[in-house]
Amino acid sequence: MERDNSNVFVWFFSGAVLGAAVALLLAPESGERTRHRLARQAQRGRQGFLESSQELFERGRELYERGREIAEDAAAMFERGRRIAEKTIDDRI
Numbered sequence: 001m002e003r004d005n006s007n008v009f010v011w012f013f014s015g016a017v018l019g020a021a022v023a024l025l026l027a028p029e030s031g032e033r034t035r036h037r038l039a040r041q042a043q044r045g046r047q048g049f050l051e052s053s054q055e056l057f058e059r060g061r062e063l064y065e066r067g068r069e070i071a072e073d074a075a076a077m078f079e080r081g082r083r084i085a086e087k088t089i090d091d092r093i
Contacts, residue, residue, distance in 0.1 A: 010052060017045040 020041050027034065 013045070013048055013052070017041060 021038060025034065025038075
C-alpha cells in the first residue's frame, strides 16, 4: 500500500516556517530588516503552500478519474453478467 507523505510534509514545512519566524523575531536586528525578512518568509511559505495544494489537487483528480473508470468497468461487467444470466434463463425455457 502506498504511504501518503503529504501530511508529513505540510507539518514539517509549517514547523520550519514557524521556527524561522520565531528566530527572526528574537534576532538582534532592526525592526525594518526583521519585517522584510518576515515578509520574505511569509511569501516563501505561501508559495510552498500553493505548490503543495496544487499537487494534492492533482492527485485528487487522478484518484477521482481512476475511481470513475473502475466504476464504469464494474457497471459494464454487471451488464454483461445480466445479459448472460438472461440468455441462460431464456435458453432453459
